[in-house]
Amino acid sequence: MSYEIIGISVLWIFLYGYLIVASIDFGAGFFAYYARVTNKDHLINRLISRYLSPVWEITNVFFVFFYIGLLGFFPDAAHYYGSAMLVPGSIAIILLAIRGSFYAFENYGSKKNIVFLFLYGATGLLIPASLSVALVLSEGGFIVAANGIVTLEYFKLFTSPLTWSIVGLALTSVLFISASFLAFYASRADDKPALKLLRSYALFWSTPTIIAAFTAFLYLSQYNKRHFQNMMDLWWLLGLSVVFFLITLGLLYKGHRYGLAFISLMLQFLCAFFAYGIGHYPYILDPYITVQSGATQEAMGIALIGAFIGGLVLLIPSLVLVFRLFLFDADYVKGKK
Amino acid sequence: MGIDTVVWSRLVTGLTLSFHMIFATIGVAIPLMTSIAEWIGIRKKDQHYVLMAKRWTRGFIISVAVGVVTGTAISLQLALVWPNFMQLAGNVIALPLFMEVFAFFFEAIFLGIYLYTWDRFRNPYLHWLLSVPVVLGAAMSAFFITSVNGFMNQPDGFKLEAGHFTAVYPLQAMFNEATPSKVFHVLASAYMTGAALLAAIAAFSILKKGATDYTKKALKLTMSILLIFSFLTALAGDTSAKFLAEHQPEKLAAAEWHFETEKGADLILLGWMNAEREIFGALHIPRALSFLAFGDFNAEVTGLNEFPADEQPPLVVHYLFDFMVGIGLALLAVSAIYILLLLWKKRNELNRWMLRAIVFGAPLAFLSVELGWFYGEIGRQPWIIRGYMRVEEAATTSPNIVILFFVFLLLYILLGTICVFVLRRLFRNNPAEVELEKAAKAKQNALKEAGDLT
Numbered sequence: 001m002s003y004e005i006i007g008i009s010v011l012w013i014f015l016y017g018y019l020i021v022a023s024i025d026f027g028a029g030f031f032a033y034y035a036r037v038t039n040k041d042h043l044i045n046r047l048i049s050r051y052l053s054p055v056w057e058i059t060n061v062f063f064v065f066f067y068i069g070l071l072g073f074f075p076d077a078a079h080y081y082g083s084a085m086l087v088p089g090s091i092a093i094i095l096l097a098i099r100g101s102f103y104a105f106e107n108y109g110s111k112k113n114i115v116f117l118f119l120y121g122a123t124g125l126l127i128p129a130s131l132s133v134a135l136v137l138s139e140g141g142f143i144v145a146a147n148g149i150v151t152l153e154y155f156k157l158f159t160s161p162l163t164w165s166i167v168g169l170a171l172t173s174v175l176f177i178s179a180s181f182l183a184f185y186a187s188r189a190d191d192k193p194a195l196k197l198l199r200s201y202a203l204f205w206s207t208p209t210i211i212a213a214f215t216a217f218l219y220l221s222q223y224n225k226r227h228f229q230n231m232m233d234l235w236w237l238l239g240l241s242v243v244f245f246l247i248t249l250g251l252l253y254k255g256h257r258y259g260l261a262f263i264s265l266m267l268q269f270l271c272a273f274f275a276y277g278i279g280h281y282p283y284i285l286d287p288y289i290t291v292q293s294g295a296t297q298e299a300m301g302i303a304l305i306g307a308f309i310g311g312l313v314l315l316i317p318s319l320v321l322v323f324r325l326f327l328f329d330a331d332y333v334k335g336k337k
Numbered sequence: 338m339g340i341d342t343v344v345w346s347r348l349v350t351g352l353t354l355s356f357h358m359i360f361a362t363i364g365v366a367i368p369l370m371t372s373i374a375e376w377i378g379i380r381k382k383d384q385h386y387v388l389m390a391k392r393w394t395r396g397f398i399i400s401v402a403v404g405v406v407t408g409t410a411i412s413l414q415l416a417l418v419w420p421n422f423m424q425l426a427g428n429v430i431a432l433p434l435f436m437e438v439f440a441f442f443f444e445a446i447f448l449g450i451y452l453y454t455w456d457r458f459r460n461p462y463l464h465w466l467l468s469v470p471v472v473l474g475a476a477m478s479a480f481f482i483t484s485v486n487g488f489m490n491q492p493d494g495f496k497l498e499a500g501h502f503t504a505v506y507p508l509q510a511m512f513n514e515a516t517p518s519k520v521f522h523v524l525a526s527a528y529m530t531g532a533a534l535l536a537a538i539a540a541f542s543i544l545k546k547g548a549t550d551y552t553k554k555a556l557k558l559t560m561s562i563l564l565i566f567s568f569l570t571a572l573a574g575d576t577s578a579k580f581l582a583e584h585q586p587e588k589l590a591a592a593e594w595h596f597e598t599e600k601g602a603d604l605i606l607l608g609w610m611n612a613e614r615e616i617f618g619a620l621h622i623p624r625a626l627s628f629l630a631f632g633d634f635n636a637e638v639t640g641l642n643e644f645p646a647d648e649q650p651p652l653v654v655h656y657l658f659d660f661m662v663g664i665g666l667a668l669l670a671v672s673a674i675y676i677l678l679l680l681w682k683k684r685n686e687l688n689r690w691m692l693r694a695i696v697f698g699a700p701l702a703f704l705s706v707e708l709g710w711f712y713g714e715i716g717r718q719p720w721i722i723r724g725y726m727r728v729e730e731a732a733t734t735s736p737n738i739v740i741l742f743f744v745f746l747l748l749y750i751l752l753g754t755i756c757v758f759v760l761r762r763l764f765r766n767n768p769a770e771v772e773l774e775k776a777a778k779a780k781q782n783a784l785k786e787a788g789d790l791t
Contacts, residue, residue, distance in 0.1 A: 060409060063409075067413070082424075090741050101406050101755070311439035
């Protein structure tokens with residue numbers, strides 16, 4: 001396997017990881033705010049904060065990792081995406097900055113503040129919406145290079161149904177993933193009232209998620225036939241994704257084995273995300289950058305893979321430690337430590 | 338006339354970096370201070386030091402959040418504001434950028450664990466051990482990112498033929514000639530600034546509320562660390578100047594207003610200059626520049642006139658340089674005087690002038706770090722990658738950059754203000770003594786409960 005294929009695979013796996021952990025985080029922000037407004041915060045906010053406090057920075061690093069890795073393996077992406085996305089990228093920076101710092105202010109500061117919580121909840125929806133636009137841009141046609149100047153066609157972007165269907169999918173997925181995970185966390189904490197509430201959130205957001213997925217797929221078929229056809233060739237992956245969705249839904253409905261339900265949900269998104277990604281190949285930005293044409297020099301590619309392996313050797317044991325201390329330590333989850 | 342997008346691009350980046358630098362410096366330095374305090378506390382079985390570590394960490398985590406988000410901002414802005422720089426740099430210097438993320442990842446993981454496991458281990462050294470990866474991760478982050486800056490000054494590790502890379506050596510690019518002296522200087526000055534900050538907090542508290550055991554111990558510890566690191570910073574500064582004299586003479590010459598190449602060159606302090614580059618009111622120290630640059634009073638120092646006019650850095654860097662060095666030396670003096678007074682039993686090291694000087698030292702230390710970076714960046718002009726890419730070739734062409742400058746300015750003002758506000762509220766009504774009492778009571782109750790059970 002060539003180094004650029006390894007590179008893009010690694011990056012895609014990390015993006016998938018970010019999709020899961022960030023969705024949990026983003027959705028938790030929304031639910032924390034929503035629960036406060038509906039006077040149910042006493043049920044779930046302590047639980048949410050127990051999980052999020054030790055891990056929010058880790059979530060943020062997943063994103064930076066993907067993005068720096070992309071620029072490292074495919075420097076041309078900096079030229080195209082960087083030039084075109086000055087404004088949307090800056091908006092994303094501002095949202096991320098507000099979210100991260102206000103989370104710390106709210107959580108580590110001494111007094112609770114509803115404005116901080118509102119900003120934290122609102123950015124939880126706005127960030128995934130703005131980040132998902134990058135996926136729309138990669139489909140091509142929105143970023144145009146002429147005479148060496150790269151521009152973004154805002155009007156076309158914001159009037160395209162593809163854009164809004166993908167944003168919709170991002171939002172519903174975030175809420176579905178987050179509620180399912182938090183339900184699992186509540187069941188581990190043996191916190192019945194929280195579990196009941198979170199399970200109802202998870203069930204509520206399951207159907208919109210699958211409808212949004214089909215809608216986005218439909219608009220993709222009109223916008224980018226090549227990508228759609230490639231995905232149809234991977235029909236078995238898409239089928240598996242639907243099967244896992246049904247398993248998740250069944251387990252959530254029956255109301256037991258929440259851990260298994262969440263694993264099944266992760267597999268559902270894994271299948272769909274990789275069907276999308278493999279279908280996208282070979283383009284990183286249709287039609288300007290492909291995995292082959294945009295790849296960095298071989299020496300750099302190999303150095304990056306080496307650094308990546310070294311980094312994993314360091315990180316995996318550390319992450320295992322975090323999970324054992326905060327996720328799988330029943331006493332901590334229950335709030336006894 | 339169109340908008341000068343290059344100037345605005347520089348302003349946006351300068352703004353983000355200046356703001357980030359405050360929090361990055363705290364982020365690198367405080368973990369080391371915390372780790373030292375906790376270790377002393379465990380060793381001496383002195384709760385004061387453990388509490389010190391706890392309180393510092395609690396304040397630290399809030400500033401870390403701002404550091405993380407501004408760090409994310411600058412990493413994204415590199416590509417958004419300087420797309421062509423990032424394309425070229427991405428090809429050559431991606432390795433340390435990538436590894437910086439790993440180092441930060443590592444630090445973030447252990448910081449999360451450290452923060453939430455104060456009372457979870459029976460052996461207190463186990464908790465202290467968790468601070469080691471935080472300190473190392475922070476230092477490694479600083480190392481990797483500084484090596485990228487080193488590359489911009491001393492590009493190495495690639496061959497460029499007709500605009501195309503024919504060979505790239507990532508390790509050579511990372512360990513470019515500027516990296517060692519820069520990393521030394523960045524780390525030493527960060528630790529110095531962190532110690533100055535914590536010492537200032539202790540001194541301020543003594544000035545306001547009188548000395549307690551806790552504040553006296555905190556001041557003694559942080560001032561000792563300050564003495565060590567202000568000395569190391571001076572050493573690192575000297576190393577950096579010697580490096581510049583040899584490898585980047587135009588940068589040193591601009592800072593020293595040294596125009597003609599000559600042997601036995603004078604050192605020029607402060608002063609001002611007219612349009613004909615005549616210097617007035619400056620302090621001249623004979624042959625000192627030659628000595629500082631090469632360790633030899635008769636050495637030849639390259640002057641700025643050796644370089645074409647459009648490749649000379651702006652001469653304003655002279656002031657940035659002089660003030661940076663001046664503050665560094667002042668901090669060394671303050672910490673040395675404090676330690677002397679402390680050792681000289683008859684004298685009171687807690688006299689008000691001493692304490693005021695220490696309080697004043699913290700903002701000066703941060704100013705000095707900022708001045709140093711301004712000198713480093715402006716002194717590299719007109720290049721973004723010295724000898725290969727000029728800043729105007731690298732910047733974005735989008736006029737939106739002007740609005741973004743003001744949006745980011747507003748964001749940083751907001752974040753900075755609220756951060757200070759939250760920190761004040763966290764500590765104002767919660768002095769160390771009250772916390773110690775609370776902790777003692779909680780322990781007693783726990784013992785009582787255990788007694789009742791048996």
